[in-house]
Amino acid sequence: MFGDSWSHSADLQEAAASSIQFDKRDRVHGQRNTTGDINGNLVPEKARSGDWKGEGDKVNLAEESLLNKMIRHALVRNRNEVEVLQADPTSPLYSVKTFEELRLKPELLKGVYNMGFNRPSRIQECALPMMLAQPPQNLIAQAQSGTGKTAAFSLAMLSHVNPANKWTQCLCISPTYELALQIGQVIEQMGKFCPDVKVQYAIRGNRMQRGVQLQDHIVIGTPGTLLDWCTKYKHIDPKKITMFVLDEADVMIATQGHQDQSLRIYRQLTKDCQMLLFSATFEDSVWRFAERVVPDPNIIKLKREEETLDNIKQFYVDCKDKDEKFTALCDLYGCLTVAQAMIFCHTRMMASWLVEQLCKEGHQVAMLSGLLTVEQRAAVIERFRSGKEKVLVTTNVCSRGIDVEQVSLVVNFDLPVDFDGNADSETYLHRIGRTGRFGRQGFAVNMVDSKHSMDIINQIEMHFNRKIRKLDTHNLEEMESLST
Numbered sequence: 001m002f003g004d005s006w007s008h009s010a011d012l013q014e015a016a017a018s019s020i021q022f023d024k025r026d027r028v029h030g031q032r033n034t035t036g037d038i039n040g041n042l043v044p045e046k047a048r049s050g051d052w053k054g055e056g057d058k059v060n061l062a063e064e065s066l067l068n069k070m071i072r073h074a075l076v077r078n079r080n081e082v083e084v085l086q087a088d089p090t091s092p093l094y095s096v097k098t099f100e101e102l103r104l105k106p107e108l109l110k111g112v113y114n115m116g117f118n119r120p121s122r123i124q125e126c127a128l129p130m131m132l133a134q135p136p137q138n139l140i141a142q143a144q145s146g147t148g149k150t151a152a153f154s155l156a157m158l159s160h161v162n163p164a165n166k167w168t169q170c171l172c173i174s175p176t177y178e179l180a181l182q183i184g185q186v187i188e189q190m191g192k193f194c195p196d197v198k199v200q201y202a203i204r205g206n207r208m209q210r211g212v213q214l215q216d217h218i219v220i221g222t223p224g225t226l227l228d229w230c231t232k233y234k235h236i237d238p239k240k241i242t243m244f245v246l247d248e249a250d251v252m253i254a255t256q257g258h259q260d261q262s263l264r265i266y267r268q269l270t271k272d273c274q275m276l277l278f279s280a281t282f283e284d285s286v287w288r289f290a291e292r293v294v295p296d297p298n299i300i301k302l303k304r305e306e307e308t309l310d311n312i313k314q315f316y317v318d319c320k321d322k323d324e325k326f327t328a329l330c331d332l333y334g335c336l337t338v339a340q341a342m343i344f345c346h347t348r349m350m351a352s353w354l355v356e357q358l359c360k361e362g363h364q365v366a367m368l369s370g371l372l373t374v375e376q377r378a379a380v381i382e383r384f385r386s387g388k389e390k391v392l393v394t395t396n397v398c399s400r401g402i403d404v405e406q407v408s409l410v411v412n413f414d415l416p417v418d419f420d421g422n423a424d425s426e427t428y429l430h431r432i433g434r435t436g437r438f439g440r441q442g443f444a445v446n447m448v449d450s451k452h453s454m455d456i457i458n459q460i461e462m463h464f465n466r467k468i469r470k471l472d473t474h475n476l477e478e479m480e481s482l483s484t
């Protein structure tokens with residue numbers, strides 16, 4: 001398929017990876033400030049975490065993904081059209097509007113409905129018929145988190161297996177232990193009425209006697225353990241795998257060693273094995289990886305709904321220093337609690353300082369930062385969502401993940417900057433942008449405390465071609481207009 005050059009480069013990668021002592025759990029728990037590039041080199045995480053003027057709080061892709069799964073209870077709204085690129089453009093394109101059209105086993109259909117799914121999501125409409133087609137078709141699918149990818153491939157695996165064959169038929173690779181468990185939960189829930197279908201987890205700590213062949217039909221696991229189970233321990237015969245799913249490919253390749261482990265598993269499969277790859281984003285490195293493991297793919301893409309600054313009134317407050325920013329924030333406090341507000345800081349330290357100061361002033365605020373475990377973060381977000389907390393102080397760790405409809409005011413206590421200290425317009429948009437909020441009004445207040453931060457405001461103004469007006473915190477009329 002890719003010839004020797006491809007396997008040679010995989011070998012080179014493995015050799016490189018094994019020479020670097022790197023515990024992947026470090027990444028899972030966000031201790032590292034590095035990430036692996038396509039060649040397995042360690043490179044610093046850049047703009048996303050912002051690392052200028054003090055360590056910005058780290059955004060760990062796997063944690064972000066897990067957090068998203070934990071806090072999400074429904075599909076993300078997306079009204080964009082799905083783009084489909086077929087491997088064979090002459091073959092008819094099927095898409096379904098109902099789950100019945102898929103002719104699933106009745107027990108499986110019952111499982112789907114039992115989960116409260118009435119109809120396929122946008123991405124599922126196209127992806128499901130492709131994944132269930134005969135002869136099998138390969139698929140690369142890209143759509144943001146929450147659009148129904150996991151549910152789609154879980155359904156495909158459950159539908160694919162023949163329970164009468166007592167061996168592993170579907171492999172699903174996931175970047176972390178926790179994410180693998182999340183996928184397993186979906187499969188187990190969806191397969192609730194298919195008791196004959198067995199699921200197993202190839203994750204650290206789950207050990208079996210060497211040479212014991214699994215009878216479980218679907219195995220979900222992390223790349224390293226799955227590779228061991230296929231090669232070293234022979235629990236799985238890779239030649240009998242007929243469906244191979246790679247989930248969260250973007251997270252996978254950002255994790256040192258995972259890419260080459262996945263490639264090594266892939267190389268043991270037969271060429272008839274159906275390959276399915278999913279990713280929330282599609283940078284070049286993800287794309288190159290996808291092309292390596294998914295020959296002749298159908299490609300499905302669902303663009304993220306554009307965030308927009310429409311309906312957002314943007315202001316800046318001119319301050320001398322941090323303390324003056326704090327005073328300005330306290331002046332704004334009445335407006336913050338009218339609906340709900342998020343206050344962004346660059347570092348964990350700044351966020352902690354701010355929370356402490358606000359509490360001293362008698363204000364009730366919640367804090368979200370990379371210092372918290374994913375479970376703790378999920379709990380804080382739930383409290384904020386349910387309105388138990390009105391004001392959330394946060395770093396970038398959650399600027400992407402949480403969609404809280406009722407947030408009407410965003411304060412950039414620190415402006416978003418990239419690695420070099422320039423305006424990070426993308427993060428700015430993520431912090432204050434809203435997607436299709438039915439014209440609901442929002443406000444953004446940016447704290448400026450230096451010529452440099454004023455420059456950033458100017459850069460952001462130019463980037464979005466929108467005026468950011470000066471807010472005089474002593475001008476009560478303008479202040480009050482924030483809450484109307």
Ligand SMILES: Nc1ncnc2c1ncn2[C@@H]1O[C@H](COP(=O)(O)OP(=O)(O)OP(=O)(O)O)[C@@H](O)[C@H]1O
Pocket residue numbers: 065068069072073074075076116117118119120121124143144145146147148149150151152280
């Ligand atoms: N057809 C559907 N109808 C209703 N809800 C659905 C449907 N498909 C999935 N969901 C629900 O929507 C949410 C997101 O789905 P899912 O986890 O499959 O998305 P995803 O794209 O894999 O996102 P992530 O990568 O964060 O897991 C879940 O709560 C899931 O139960």
